[in-house]
Amino acid sequence: MxxxxxxxxxxxxxxxxxxxxxxxxASSNTKTKTVNEVHSRNFTKHLSKYKSLAKKLSKQGYVYCINKDADFGTNSYPVIPYSNKEKKLVVNKKVRFKVQHIWSYQNGMSVNLISKNKKYNSWVFFPTDLYNIHSKxxxxxxxxxxxxxxxxxxxxxxxxxxxxxxxxxxxxxxxxxxxxxxxxxxxxxxxxxxxxxxxxxxxxxxxxxx
Known part of the structure; x- marks a missing residue:
């Protein structure tokens, strides 16, 4: 081997x-920014850096879930954080997500996820805020x-x-x-x-x- x-x-x-x-x-630099700062219009040009990685992860399908400490926000401008109640529901029910895009800036990275039922189209920090269901x-x-x-x-x-x-x-x-x-x-x-x-x-x- x-x-x-x-x-x-x-x-x-x-x-x-x-x-x-x-x-x-990556974690510390990103966590110091608000969700809206990370996903402002000025960050759109940084979608291409990890395009191949996003494509690879997307091909796996709906195999990702949100970690309990995730910063969980809507895919909108500005990004609106989901309520703690809503996030807890998503975490506890182990709602399945599929990767769509990865957004990078300096040492910070976020990933755009969409749920299998299409109810949630969101952003979380990568790689800390999500996990592959098979790892559990x-x-x-x-x-x-x-x-x-x-x-x-x-x-x-x-x-x-x-x-x-x-x-x-x-x-x-x-x-x-x-x-x-x-x-x-x-x-x-x-x-x-x-x-x-x-x-x-x-x-x-x-x-x-x-």
């Missing part, structure tokens, strides 16, 4: 520090949890644990979940050792880092 042993011991810490800072900066699956959740331990160096980032992650995916009984698990391991390897940015963030880690 991992061909270059040298990368195993050198790259992870660099990636860990770099990407963790990237996520934290009973068979896949342990895989995601162990990958996070590797990413945050809570277990040694070495060939043994990376192979363990792969074996965990291979042992999943359900064909559908096993395929998703194997895809996740492949994405995680690429993200960890070759190219780590929002475009390569493994699908099941969206909303699960930190």
């Amino acid at each position: 991992v061909k270059n042993k040298f990368l195993i011991f050198i790259s992870p810490m660099v990636l860990f520090l770099g990407f963790t800072c990237f996520i934290n900066n 699956d009973r068979q896949l959740k342990p895989l995601v949890s162990f990958a996070k331990k590797i990413f945050y160096n809570k277990v040694k980032n070495n060939k043994y644990n990376l192979n363990k992650l792969s074996n965990m995916a291979n042992k999943i009984k359900s064909d559908k979940e096993r395929k998703l698990g194997e895809q996740f391991v492949s994405q995680f390897d690429y993200f960890l050792f070759k190219k780590n940015n929002f475009n390569t963030l493994p699908i099941l880690l969206i909303g699960n880092l930190p």
Whole structure:
């Protein structure tokens, strides 16, 4: 699964520090702005930067839900935040959403989501405010949890644990979940050792880092 042993011991810490800072900066810089500031007309030119990522996520269909701490606002100008009552309802009922667009500015990113019943056409912050429903699956959740331990160096980032992650995916009984698990391991390897940015963030880690 991992061909270059040298990368195993050198790259992870660099990636860990770099990407963790990237996520934290994106979150902190965006959270300091009001919803209306983030989605003002001046931001429209920044839709193109992550167009390919938005397209990739959109193809997955209605597989995203809103995290309980999400900044959840309407797709309008100006953006109007949904009430806490409405957001709680969406979170508790696990309303399914599909990705439409990703909007970026400096270190801040937001994603435009539409619900399956078309009732909600909204914006939330990316990647913290949404999650892929499969990341909470009973068979896949342990895989995601162990990958996070590797990413945050809570277990040694070495060939043994990376192979363990792969074996965990291979042992999943359900064909559908096993395929998703194997895809996740492949994405995680690429993200960890070759190219780590929002475009390569493994699908099941969206909303699960930190």
